[in-house]
Amino acid sequence: MAVHNQILTAGQMRDAERKLIAAGISETELMDRAGRGVAEWIWRMAAGRSVTVLCGPGNNGGDGYVIAATLHTRGLPVKVIAPFAPATPPAKAARDTYRGPLAEKFEPASGATFVDCLFGSGLSRPIDNVLADAAAQLRAVHDIGVAVDLPSGIAADMGELLNDVAPYDATFALGAWKPAHWTGPGQDRMGKLRLIDIGIEPADSGTELVGTPIIEPPATGAHKYSRGLVAVVAGAMPGAALLSAQGAMGAGAGYVKLLAEHSHPAAPADLVLDEQSLEEALSDERIGAVLIGPGLGRDRKARARLADALDSRHRLVIDADALHLLGPETLATIDPACILLTPHDGELAALAKAFGAKGDTRLERARALSQQTGAAVLAKGCGTVLCADGRTGLFPPGSSWLSVAGSGDVLAGICAARMAGGASAYRAASKAVYLHHEAAELAGPSFSSSRLAAHVRRAMKQFL
Ligand SMILES: NC(=O)C1=CN([C@@H]2O[C@H](COP(=O)(O)OP(=O)(O)OC[C@H]3O[C@@H](n4cnc5c(N)ncnc54)[C@H](OP(=O)(O)O)[C@@H]3O)[C@@H](O)[C@H]2O)[C@@H](O)CC1
Numbered sequence: 276m277a278v279h280n281q282i283l284t285a286g287q288m289r290d291a292e293r294k295l296i297a298a299g300i301s302e303t304e305l306m307d308r309a310g311r312g313v314a315e316w317i318w319r320m321a322a323g324r325s326v327t328v329l330c331g332p333g334n335n336g337g338d339g340y341v342i343a344a345t346l347h348t349r350g351l352p353v354k355v356i357a358p359f360a361p362a363t364p365p366a367k368a369a370r371d372t373y374r375g376p377l378a379e380k381f382e383p384a385s386g387a388t389f390v391d392c393l394f395g396s397g398l399s400r401p402i403d404n405v406l407a408d409a410a411a412q413l414r415a416v417h418d419i420g421v422a423v424d425l426p427s428g429i430a431a432d433m434g435e436l437l438n439d440v441a442p443y444d445a446t447f448a449l450g451a452w453k454p455a456h457w458t459g460p461g462q463d464r465m466g467k468l469r470l471i472d473i474g475i476e477p478a479d480s481g482t483e484l485v486g487t488p489i490i491e492p493p494a495t496g497a498h499k500y501s502r503g504l505v506a507v508v509a510g511a512m513p514g515a516a517l518l519s520a521q522g523a524m525g526a527g528a529g530y531v532k533l534l535a536e537h538s539h540p541a542a543p544a545d546l547v548l549d550e551q552s553l554e555e556a557l558s559d560e561r562i563g564a565v566l567i568g569p570g571l572g573r574d575r576k577a578r579a580r581l582a583d584a585l586d587s588r589h590r591l592v593i594d595a596d597a598l599h600l601l602g603p604e605t606l607a608t609i610d611p612a613c614i615l616l617t618p619h620d621g622e623l624a625a626l627a628k629a630f631g632a633k634g635d636t637r638l639e640r641a642r643a644l645s646q647q648t649g650a651a652v653l654a655k656g657c658g659t660v661l662c663a664d665g666r667t668g669l670f671p672p673g674s675s676w677l678s679v680a681g682s683g684d685v686l687a688g689i690c691a692a693r694m695a696g697g698a699s700a701y702r703a704a705s706k707a708v709y710l711h712h713e714a715a716e717l718a719g720p721s722f723s724s725s726r727l728a729a730h731v732r733r734a735m736k737q738f739l
């Protein structure tokens with residue numbers, strides 16, 4: 276059976292399930308595959324100690340009965356707490372297979388492992404407080420907490436926390452990843468993530484967990500321009516642009532120029548400084564990508580520099596301050612396919628407001644912004660979201676030590692280097708996120724952004 280990187284919403288998951296049912300696999304068989312798959316893991320985690328399974332009314336609860344029945348048959352001490360009667364035919368059938376102890380009301384239970392099968396992808400509203408508190412109480416008195424498909428209280432499609440959800444040690448995604456597993460505020464409640472294969476066929480859902488990239492070394496006969504000339508536009512605070520330039524140099528650009536009015540004492544010797552007027556400097560047709568925003572400022576001068584960058588018609592990475600200067604009128608005459616926007620959440624909120632891109636979560640806003648502008652959007656943070664051309668990419672999490680000033684400047688520089696080499700904005704940003712994460716691993720645990728930038732070069736090795 277296939278295990279794959281596609282990410283499905285709850286609706287797409289139901290469609291995929293219908294296809295399997297049409298192909299002759301019953302709902303009960305799918306639930307069996309899911310429940311038995313999770314039970315295998317819990318069997319190992321519980322190591323002979325007791326398991327409490329909390330079952331809800333839907334098919335997530337149905338999975339719980341399969342898990343409980345499988346573990347009970349193997350001789351593990353199991354208890355089911357089922358405050359709802361099963362409401363779907365496969366859940367009813369699954370409950371009939373379970374022969375162990377079952378409580379129809381919440382009652383005190385303690386044990387080694389708690390298995391949350393209250394709600395999965397069918398959660399449609401916040402759980403009422405009494406029920407949510409009782410579930411949290413159960414979670415608290417068990418050593419290990421396991422969530423089946425999703426921790427109850429987290430919405431599958433956007434990852435919102437509909438309730439205050441306690442952290443779990445592991446979450447077993449059933450059939451395919453859901454967006455909530457990789458982005459959104461609920462992501463940090465999941466613990467270790469595992470995907471249980473139930474036979475869902477790979478199909479293009481438009482959203483993927485971006486896989487480890489391969490970075491091609493320069494072609495034989497490559498020269499500095501074919502590898503990519505990155506022009507980093509400096510502004511009021513040149514230190515930030517320097518960090519970006521160092522990120523770009525480490526990420527394989529053939530040539531990196533800092534377009535600044537003055538030299539900077541910290542500039543490395545191999546970084547070329549171009550002190551011509553910005554318009555002139557940007558008229559170089561050999562430029563592969565321009566990066567503007569880090570340390571740019573937001574005053575009139577900054578606006579003028581941004582206008583020059585936009586007028587240059589080069590491929591553009593727009594970050595930091597420059598994102599606050601954008602609006603529909605500034606992009607009106609630009610081919611959006613040339614643009615990668617790299618906002619953090621604050622910048623994303625400002626852009627969403629400026630462009631009328633609606634959404635409550637990073638995922639919704641990034642998608643809406645990409646649709647609205649036609650540009651690629653890399654909405655960075657814990658649970659980074661990449662949107663371009665109607666596609667969405669999510670990523671395995673990077674080091675939490677990346678939450679340091681200047682980290683985004685380095686990422687923007689890496690993006691520019693990968694774009695200057697000719698990759699699409701989506702591919703360039705995908706590789707950049709991985710390089711950024713790997714550089715953090717090599718530089719860490721704790722690091723300054725200049726140390727992070729210095730490790731991008733070594734991070735490349737991982738992907739060659
Ligand atoms: N698709 C697949 O391929 C497979 C899916 N599988 C499993 O099925 C799960 C999805 O199942 P599901 O659709 O039955 O949804 P589920 O999460 O059990 O809950 C729905 C029930 O809860 C109710 N309800 C909702 N919110 C509520 C609230 N706040 N408070 C109270 N009630 C609330 C809702 O009722 P209603 O909204 O109509 O009132 C309905 O009764 C999925 O996560 C996976 O575990 C596997 O078996 C293998 C194959």
Ligand SMILES: [K+]
Nearest residue numbers: 391394423425
């Ligand atoms: K659950």
